[in-house]
Amino acid sequence: MRVSVQEAPFDLGAEANRFAAGDTGSGAIVTFTGVVRDLAQGNLDVMEIEHYPGMTEKAIEAIADEARQRWSLADVLVIHRHGRLSPGDRIMMVATAARHRKDAFEAAEFLMDYLKSRAPFWKKEITGKGGEWVAAKDEDEAALDRW
Amino acid sequence: MRVSVQEAPFDLGAEANRFAAGDTGSGAIVTFTGVVRDLAQGNLDVMEIEHYPGMTEKAIEAIADEARQRWSLADVLVIHRHGRLSPGDRIMMVATAARHRKDAFEAAEFLMDYLKSRAPFWKKEITGKGGEWVAAKDEDEAALDRW
Amino acid sequence: MMDVLYFAWVRERIGIPKEKVETEAATVADLVSELVAREERYAAAFADLSALRVALDQELSGFDAPLSGVREVAFFPPMTGG
């Protein structure tokens, strides 16, 4: 298991290959990658991601541990960036490896649902008109009820 | 959308990066990669994958089209190998890009469920004792009921 | 005259991947009966139809489907892709 909270960009392909390497016991590998999406108006300049150093790592590790208890997983990877990002930049990724695809898929969705609402990150969209904090969505909170 | 039925190996990382490149409208990218798993006995030498040239491509394209009708997807990728593979080799991958993570996850699971039971591939496990065709699992057929 | 294709263990039991068949069979089931009557290896391959799938012109179909206009019939076990 690897958890990385970092300001630096990461290479999705390199991380996926590294994660998948040297594990012949797992038949299924799922990755999820979150990308900074431009706003509907198409005028997003910067996405600023603030986090709570110290708590962030602990919260993500607790979420990953919970996933490993609920599903039969060979490995878990979580990378989450903070700082200033541009449209098209990759914000974060999770990867799961399991013997069966159902475990790999469900665990990845669980990780994403919890990272959205329980890991201490806050996003601010900066446009020509100023900055605006992204509001948490009711549907993201509701997604946790599934688990 | 890209569908590739091929004998040659593919590079998961390179394919994931190529798929993710140049698409700032999608916030979510999901990949699934299937890996040749060694048998419980640990004596798998070769996994032979037979397919039905002509029908295979058509069947996969029909499954991918169905996914694009059911979910709001920016892009879909399916790569599936045939021929002789070794434990640890990647058999296939799917990738989905969508505005929302739920669409990307569900479409990837749908693609996998249908590729398992509706794309004309047959797997044979070759060990020191000979070859044995992999039997279709009831649970894989049952997985289709979800959709 | 149509092409008949066999895959996986169906191919192995019958011993060939493909053959041309001259037939007036109205349905897939009729074609299967004709093949089974030919030789033991066909009877072995088609012993349990519930373990088989059929495609007509590369589309999954059923054993009661009509063959009129069909150029390619394929028999195989349940698929194991992914």
Next chain:
Amino acid sequence: MMDVLYFAWVRERIGIPKEKVETEAATVADLVSELVAREERYAAAFADLSALRVALDQELSGFDAPLSGVREVAFFPPMTGG
């Protein structure tokens, strides 16, 4: 004496990311009342507690939680990770 941290718009409204607070508050809610009584910027930040979350020593908690033994309190809006 405890560290009190603010994130996102809570930090912006209060104007500082962190401060040391001398308090005898028994619960988080008591601490919030003390802060609100201090200055308008605190009142503005804590106007709607339903829009806020609190962590005690880096664990999510509730506004009725006791503060005894706690060294670090953090206030922030609902998280938007992922």
